[in-house]
Amino acid sequence: MNTLEVTDLAVRTTDGARVLDAVSFAVAPGEVLALVGESGSGKTTAGLAALGHFRRGLVSAGGSVTIRPRGGDPVDVLTLDVASRRRLRGSTVAYIPQDPALSLNPSVRIGVQIAEVLETHSYPGTVSDRVAEVLAEVGLPADEAALRRYPHQLSGGQQQRVGIAMAFACRPSVVVLDEPTTGLDVLTQALVLKTVRELCSEHGVAALYITHDLAVVAELADRVAVMYRGDIVESDAVERLLRHPQHPYTRRLLDAVPDLDEPGGATPPAREPVLAAKSVSVSYGQNVVLRGVDVSVAAGECLMLLGESGSGKTTLSQCIAGLTRSYSGTVALDGTALAPSTRRRSDEQRRRVQYVFQSPFSSLNPRKTVAQSIEVPLMRLTDLSRAQRRERVGEMLDRVRLGRALANRLPEQLSGGERQRAAIARALVTTPDVLVCDEVTSALDVSVQATIVELLGELRRELGMALLFVTHNIALAREVADRIAVLRHGEIVEVGTVDDVLRSPSHPYTRSLLEATPRL
Amino acid sequence: MTAVELPQTVTPPAAPAKPAGLFRTAWTFPQAKVGAALTLVVVLIALLGPWLGPVLTGHTTTDFAGKPFKPDGIAGTDGLGRDVLTRFLAGGTTLLLYAVLATALGIVLGALLGMVAGYGGGRLDSFLMRGNDVLLSFPQLVIALLAIAVIGPEGWLLVLVIGLTHAPRTARVTRQATVAVRGNDYIRAAEMYAVPRGQILLREILPNITGPLMVELGLRLTYSIGYIASLSFLGLGIQPPAADWGLMINENRIALVVQPWGVLLPVLAIAALTVGTNLVADSLASAAAGRKREARA
Numbered sequence: 059m060n061t062l063e064v065t066d067l068a069v070r071t072t073d074g075a076r077v078l079d080a081v082s083f084a085v086a087p088g089e090v091l092a093l094v095g096e097s098g099s100g101k102t103t104a105g106l107a108a109l110g111h112f113r114r115g116l117v118s119a120g121g122s123v124t125i126r127p128r129g130g131d132p133v134d135v136l137t138l139d140v141a142s143r144r145r146l147r148g149s150t151v152a153y154i155p156q157d158p159a160l161s162l163n164p165s166v167r168i169g170v171q172i173a174e175v176l177e178t179h180s181y182p183g184t185v186s187d188r189v190a191e192v193l194a195e196v197g198l199p200a201d202e203a204a205l206r207r208y209p210h211q212l213s214g215g216q217q218q219r220v221g222i223a224m225a226f227a228c229r230p231s232v233v234v235l236d237e238p239t240t241g242l243d244v245l246t247q248a249l250v251l252k253t254v255r256e257l258c259s260e261h262g263v264a265a266l267y268i269t270h271d272l273a274v275v276a277e278l279a280d281r282v283a284v285m286y287r288g289d290i291v292e293s294d295a296v297e298r299l300l301r302h303p304q305h306p307y308t309r310r311l312l313d314a315v316p317d318l319d320e321p322g323g324a325t326p327p328a329r330e331p332v333l334a335a336k337s338v339s340v341s342y343g344q345n346v347v348l349r350g351v352d353v354s355v356a357a358g359e360c361l362m363l364l365g366e367s368g369s370g371k372t373t374l375s376q377c378i379a380g381l382t383r384s385y386s387g388t389v390a391l392d393g394t395a396l397a398p399s400t401r402r403r404s405d406e407q408r409r410r411v412q413y414v415f416q417s418p419f420s421s422l423n424p425r426k427t428v429a430q431s432i433e434v435p436l437m438r439l440t441d442l443s444r445a446q447r448r449e450r451v452g453e454m455l456d457r458v459r460l461g462r463a464l465a466n467r468l469p470e471q472l473s474g475g476e477r478q479r480a481a482i483a484r485a486l487v488t489t490p491d492v493l494v495c496d497e498v499t500s501a502l503d504v505s506v507q508a509t510i511v512e513l514l515g516e517l518r519r520e521l522g523m524a525l526l527f528v529t530h531n532i533a534l535a536r537e538v539a540d541r542i543a544v545l546r547h548g549e550i551v552e553v554g555t556v557d558d559v560l561r562s563p564s565h566p567y568t569r570s571l572l573e574a575t576p577r578l
Numbered sequence: 579m580t581a582v583e584l585p586q587t588v589t590p591p592a593a594p595a596k597p598a599g600l601f602r603t604a605w606t607f608p609q610a611k612v613g614a615a616l617t618l619v620v621v622l623i624a625l626l627g628p629w630l631g632p633v634l635t636g637h638t639t640t641d642f643a644g645k646p647f648k649p650d651g652i653a654g655t656d657g658l659g660r661d662v663l664t665r666f667l668a669g670g671t672t673l674l675l676y677a678v679l680a681t682a683l684g685i686v687l688g689a690l691l692g693m694v695a696g697y698g699g700g701r702l703d704s705f706l707m708r709g710n711d712v713l714l715s716f717p718q719l720v721i722a723l724l725a726i727a728v729i730g731p732e733g734w735l736l737v738l739v740i741g742l743t744h745a746p747r748t749a750r751v752t753r754q755a756t757v758a759v760r761g762n763d764y765i766r767a768a769e770m771y772a773v774p775r776g777q778i779l780l781r782e783i784l785p786n787i788t789g790p791l792m793v794e795l796g797l798r799l800t801y802s803i804g805y806i807a808s809l810s811f812l813g814l815g816i817q818p819p820a821a822d823w824g825l826m827i828n829e830n831r832i833a834l835v836v837q838p839w840g841v842l843l844p845v846l847a848i849a850a851l852t853v854g855t856n857l858v859a860d861s862l863a864s865a866a867a868g869r870k871r872e873a874r875a
Contacts, residue, residue: 381766400770413770421763425785431764438771484767 059126060084061264062108062232067121069103069112069288077103077116078288085232085264087128090255092267092275092296094311095285096503097474104285105234105268109151110135110143125150127231128262149179152225154235158217162209168220169205175227188227196223196253214367215246219253226257233258234266239274243366243530248574251278270503272315273533273576276300284308300578314508315578316533318560329356332524333378333411333492338387340373340548347373348548350387353526355492360518360525362539362556364532364571370548372416375496375528379413391492409439412490416497418477422469422484428455429465432484439488454483457520458513475506479513486517493518494526499534511537532571535560544568600789603865604858613857620851624670631667639668639821653839656830665821666843672733672816673823674851677802679737684744684798689791691745692752693779697760707753710746718743719805726814736815740805744798751794755787789866796859800852807848823848 062085069078078100085091095101103116107123123135127150135143135151147153155161163171169189176185190200196219198204209217218238225233235254239247255278258265267279275282276296283293284307292305303309331354340348347370355361365371376382378389380400388395391410397403412435415421422431429451436447452462458479469477478498485493495514499507515538518525527538535542535556542559544552544567552565563569604610635651637643643661644650653663695706722739729735759765760783768778809815810824818825823844830840 379770381770401772403772405772408770408772413767415763415767417763421767423764423782423786426781434768434773435771438773 063124068119070119087262090265090279092279092282099285100288149228151232152230154225156237158221192223244574277576314505332357340385355524362542363528365545369545409488410491412485413494417501428480454487458483492524496528604861607861609857610861613854616850616854624674627667631664637661647833647837662840669821669823680740680802681799683741688745688748689752692749696753696756713746755790793863800855
């Protein structure tokens with residue numbers, strides 16, 4: 059008997075545009091169904107429909123969502139009135155959102171926040187006992203001091219586990235998890251996934267896990283439903299779907315997952331480094347961010363700078379790009395030391411070292427067209443005439459596979475992947491010798507990530523520049539890098555060729571990263 | 579990791595719709611239309627009135643049209659026997675001109691100050707904003723009264739004083755908006771290409787803070803009208819025998835019961851103008867807030 063059954067669910071916008079078209083799926087008790095698809099595929103809409111919730115501007119247009127609570131009669135959520143739906147949410151169906159930092163009230167102690175859920179649904183037992191119990195279930199301490207903490211005193215992974223505790227507090231029959239590990243590093247993600255899996259199987263909860271990451275699905279789910287443009291195009295047991303994908307879209311998603319195990323190419327011969335950072339140290343007051351870091355990249359080579367959030371990897375890349383005002387140590391380009399701030403570097407130095415920002419949603423001025431943004435470095439750093447600049451911008455747009463037709467669009471009219479391509483075009487338009495990419499794929503879907511990584515590799519081969527690829531995702535190593543440098547707590551703990559590091563990691567931290575990384 | 583080609587769907591790659599501009603969004607609010615209509619009527623009266631008055635009534639603003647405070651003609655006469663309607667029609671031009679000039683001065687100065695403080699940050703920001711706080715602690719009207727009492731009721735002084743006292747208020751709003759924009763990576767990108775600071779302010783920051791600035795513009799215009807009318811009423815603004823709404827209220831208030839038009843017409847005009855500009859500013863503010871919400875979603 060399935061706990062959650064969605065049959066022929068259709069959702070439309072209030073303007074009548076189709077969002078979901080006759081979507082059907084079912085989840086049995088203790089089972090994890092993964093709903094996989096890229097942004098805009100309708101997976102979140104389908105997940106929220108299980109709660110009887112439709113985001114603003116969306117309306118249900120037929121179908122049914124039936125929930126069978128433990129020891130209760132089945133109900134069709136869509137036929138309930140607002141008050142009954144609200145009673146259902148949190149008690150029978152629970153939701154775990156993507157960003158725990160946004161979903162927890164920053165000024166309420168976590169003990170009170172969890173108790174609030176129980177009180178709202180008039181929990182029959184002793185509330186404080188249940189709070190302690192559920193915190194223990196998610197692997198958090200439940201003593202007095204822990205209960206009195208505020209969300210900002212917890213790490214991201216702990217916050218997400220509080221979110222899970224709140225969802226499981228009333229012993230729901232169904233939980234909907236909306237990409238709950240997207241913002242977490244791999245080690246924390248592995249812990250959270252383990253917690254979710256244990257809770258679901260122990261308590262016989264039907265879980266709907268919304269994600270775009272097939273590698274995570276392989277670790278966690280029992281069955282997978284692949285969504286594409288508002289339809290479920292393929293649905294099967296996880297093993298079978300990953301081994302024998304039927305739909306071309308599923309194949310594309312699978313191909314987009316970076317593969318750690320495929321054998322690497324030959325190690326390139328060692329060359330003179332074009333860019334070298336020597337004993338770079340940065341500290342903000344008492345807080346030491348980097349302690350004497352050495353890295354170097356040769357022309358045509360790609361170095362992956364790997365580290366979790368807080369390891370100092372962004373600080374290091376900004377030192378190299380000249381975006382930090384002060385650091386000790388030197389960053390040298392062809393043996394010449396660069397000034398810490400770009401304002402003090404020469405035009406030629408600025409031209410040769412370029413930087414791509416993490417989020418394409420913030421790195422392009424929303425009031426400038428793509429062409430205007432890409433033209434800025436040409437205007438500042440070269441003497442080209444207006445017509446020549448136009449021509450260069452056009453060439454670059456073709457080169458990053460955006461095409462000249464998009465030149466006059468505003469960033470708002472582009473997708474995330476297209477925006478990142480435009481940002482890369484801006485960095486490459488002056489043909490730099492060193493390109494620093496700071497987590498350029500972390501704001502993007504896995505399938506878009508694949509195309510961006512592929513593009514960077516091609517451009518590196520075509521233009522022969524050195525690439526410093528900063529990331530937290532070791533899974534990308536085979537796809538982009540020749541060498542890896544692992545950064546932890548502001549220190550390089552391991553450097554080596556990709557093959558060496560992946561086959562025989564010497565540092566325990568690298569080993570644990572490799573173990574925690576989900577694989578297909 | 580190779581890309582498998584998907585069967586192309588038939589939808590042509592049409593450009594997604596440009597998001598509606600601030601003004602277009604604001605125009606969807608009914609109060610924007612009411613506000614714009616009120617403002618337009620008063621502005622038309624103020625602009626065409628000086629020419630229309632003599633044509634309609636056959637009197638100039640200063641000639642003798644009848645006995646004092648008599649209901650002769652359409653709107654009667656004032657205390658010196660001058661035609662009220664003619665004086666009313668002519669009385670808005672200077673007020674409107676001074677208000678627009680003072681507002682422009684205040685917005686330009688305030689926006690520059692706010693952007694410099696907000697973008698510069700650190701000590702420059704503290705220095706400018708604490709100085710700003712000192713200025714903010716004096717009521718605008720008190721500073722204006724003081725300046726006019728010392729130098730005299732000159733038109734340029736009126737514009738200057740009201741514009742200058744607007745600036746710290748606009749600077750506050752602009753600084754706040756600038757700080758919100760400053761953290762974006764596109765500002766850092768411009769810095770990375772060593773774009774001069776002035777260009778960063780004007781080309782990268784200014785286009786992204788037009789929303790709050792438009793709201794501020796509407797609000798300051800409303801205040802300018804109010805202050806200039808008040809100063810004229812107090813006899814410190816536009817001087818007799820010139821026709822002016824603020825002045826007319828003062829001249830005719832003693833006969834409010836006998837001949838109310840001399841007070842009512844200018845009062846209605848000033849009220850319509852301030853309420854109108856305020857409604858427009860209000861809907862601009864709602865539109866700007868709505869767009870911000872959408873950008874976050």
